[in-house]
Amino acid sequence: MTATTTDARPEPAASAPASLTMAGALNAALRDAMAADDRVVVYGEDVGPLGGVFRVTDGLQATFGDDRIWDSPLAESGIVGTAIGMAMYGMRPVVEMQFDAFSYPAFEQMVSHVAKMRNRTKGRMPLPMVVRIPCAGAIGGVEHHSDSSEAYWTATPGLTVVMPSNPADAYSMLREAIESDDPVVFMEPKSRYWAKDVLELPVRTTPMDRAVVVREGTDVTLLAYGPTVRTALEAADAATAEGLSIEVVDLRSLSPFDDETVSASVRKTSRAAVIHEAAQFGGYGAEVAARVTERNFHHLAAPVLRITGFDIPYPSPKLEEFHLPTADRVLAALATWEWELA
Numbered sequence: 001m002t003a004t005t006t007d008a009r010p011e012p013a014a015s016a017p018a019s020l021t022m023a024g025a026l027n028a029a030l031r032d033a034m035a036a037d038d039r040v041v042v043y044g045e046d047v048g049p050l051g052g053v054f055r056v057t058d059g060l061q062a063t064f065g066d067d068r069i070w071d072s073p074l075a076e077s078g079i080v081g082t083a084i085g086m087a088m089y090g091m092r093p094v095v096e097m098q099f100d101a102f103s104y105p106a107f108e109q110m111v112s113h114v115a116k117m118r119n120r121t122k123g124r125m126p127l128p129m130v131v132r133i134p135c136a137g138a139i140g141g142v143e144h145h146s147d148s149s150e151a152y153w154t155a156t157p158g159l160t161v162v163m164p165s166n167p168a169d170a171y172s173m174l175r176e177a178i179e180s181d182d183p184v185v186f187m188e189p190k191s192r193y194w195a196k197d198v199l200e201l202p203v204r205t206t207p208m209d210r211a212v213v214v215r216e217g218t219d220v221t222l223l224a225y226g227p228t229v230r231t232a233l234e235a236a237d238a239a240t241a242e243g244l245s246i247e248v249v250d251l252r253s254l255s256p257f258d259d260e261t262v263s264a265s266v267r268k269t270s271r272a273a274v275i276h277e278a279a280q281f282g283g284y285g286a287e288v289a290a291r292v293t294e295r296n297f298h299h300l301a302a303p304v305l306r307i308t309g310f311d312i313p314y315p316s317p318k319l320e321e322f323h324l325p326t327a328d329r330v331l332a333a334l335a336t337w338e339w340e341l342a
Contacts, residue, residue, distance in 0.1 A: 009036045017200045023193040025167035026056045028201055029174040030094065034064050037092065040178060042069040044079060044096030044132075053098055054134060054193050076106040080131065084113055087129040092178060100135040100187075101144040107152070114183045115158030126181040130174070135163070136227045136277050138191035138324055140317040146190075147314055148278035153185045154255040154287070161254040162208050163187040165229035167197040169252065172205040187254075189226035211258040213265060217247030220334060221265045221272045223288055225251040228275040228325060235330035244334070254284060259295060262288075266296045271337060273305035275325050280308040307333045 011032070020028070034040045042057060048071040051058030061069045072079050076097055083093040097103035103110075110131070117127050137146035153161045160182055164170040170188070177184035206212050214229065215236050224232040229250045236246035249265050251258070266272045272292050274285040289304040307325045315323050 011036070011202050015201045017198050019196050020167050020199045020201075021193060022164070022167045022170045022188070022195050023054055023056050025171040025197075025199065025201075026174055026188065027058060027060070029171045029178075030057065030060060031063065032202055033094075033175055033178045034060070034068060037178075039090060039092045040068075040094060041086065041091060042094045042096075043072050045072055045074055045098045045102075047071060047096050052096060054190065056132075056188075056193075057096070076103055077109050080106040080109040080114065083129045083131075084109065084117070084127060087127040087183075088117075088125060092128045092130075094130045094132060094178060096132045096134075098134070099141075099145045099147070100133050100149045101147040103131070103133055103149065106131075110153070110159070110185075111156050115156045117158075118182065119158060127183045128178075128181045130177045130180075130184045130186050132186045132188060134190045134193075135187045136189045136191060137314065137320050138227060138277075140320070141190070142317065143314050146320065148276065148309070150187060150254055150276075151278060151282065151284045151287075153187075154284055159183055159185050159255065160209075161185045161187065162252060163189065163226040163254060164252065165189065165192060165224075165226055165250050166195060168199055168203050168205050169208075169250075171199065171201060171203055173208040173252070175202070175204070176208045187226065191227045192230070195230075206252070209253045209256055209258065211249050211251045211253065211261040213247060213261070214250045215246070215248040217245040217269065219245045219269055219271065220337075221247045221249060221262075221269045222330070223249050223251060223262060223272060223274040223292075225254060225276070227277060231325055231327055231330065232275055234327035235334075238327055238331060239334070251288075257288075257291060259291060262292060263295050266292055267299045270299055270301040272296075272300070273307055273330070273333060275307045275330060277309050277324055279311045280306055281311045283308055302337050305333050305336070 222232040285306040
């Protein structure tokens with residue numbers, strides 16, 4: 001079976017620079033991808049007339065019709081399972097898991113089929129599909145609505161896992177994910193949906209498999225992604241008063257991992273810490289710390305630190321402010337190196 005193809009249509013004319021939220025940038029990326037390629041379809045729970053619980057798909061059904069974007073049953077395994085079939089037959093489905101912890105009923109489909117189809121068919125059967133997952137906390141959500149599930153997906157070979165931290169990357173990385181012939185888990189930090197930036201669309205940023213240094217520094221490298229990039233930048237700003245120069249790296253791609261960019265930063269500063277909202281034990285930061293240590297051991301002046309959520313199920317909204325890593329917690333962790341920096 002040979003998948004049908006559609007000639008790519010030209011990019012829309014550049015828009016005038018305008019302030020745009022991350023949710024708005026994602027909406028624009030979906031709109032432009034659907035306009036450019038008839039094979040792109042979007043579906044999930046309440047993504048049609050409602051426009052999704054975070055309004056990322058707002059207005060798309062009115063533009064493209066209910067044969068291109070529609071509401072699915074409340075069955076995540078069915079959402080992903082049907083997307084597998086569509087991708088096998090040449091379509092490019094983009095599906096939404098309404099909240100991160102809602103994706104777990106689709107776990108078997110993701111691990112047993114989505115991640116393995118290309119390998120199982122010796123490369124003959126790619127799966128050009130995107131699974132969008134609103135993720136992480138800091139929105140006052142109850143359990144199942146504020147999870148951080150990235151370690152599950154990055155532990156699964158065959159899945160590309162990315163997480164933007166700003167509107168420009170949100171647009172560019174989602175367009176790139178939809179154009180990819182391999183499955184992409186596209187994680188969207190819910191607390192950043194309302195972050196604004198001035199953009200001129202369409203915008204293409206650094207390729208989605210690369211990390212980016214978003215703040216230069218000389219003393220410590222903070223490795224962050226998604227919602228914790230803002231935390232790292234806040235910590236870096238506060239540290240300047242103490243004479244500490246912090247470099248912040250936005251990982252962007254969790255799998256594959258950009259060892260080159262990360263190692264270059266760590267070898268410059270000789271110290272590194274990774275920040276994420278998920279629990280520490282078995283969390284994504286453990287893999288990052290191991291990779292950084294293995295590749296840069298002789299350049300490190302101190303152990304790689306992890307500043308994370310606590311090893312508990314996600315707490316109630318009244319307690320999440322204590323659970324989530326903050327700039328103060330980052331600085332307190334870095335203070336364990338203070339005697340070496342003096």
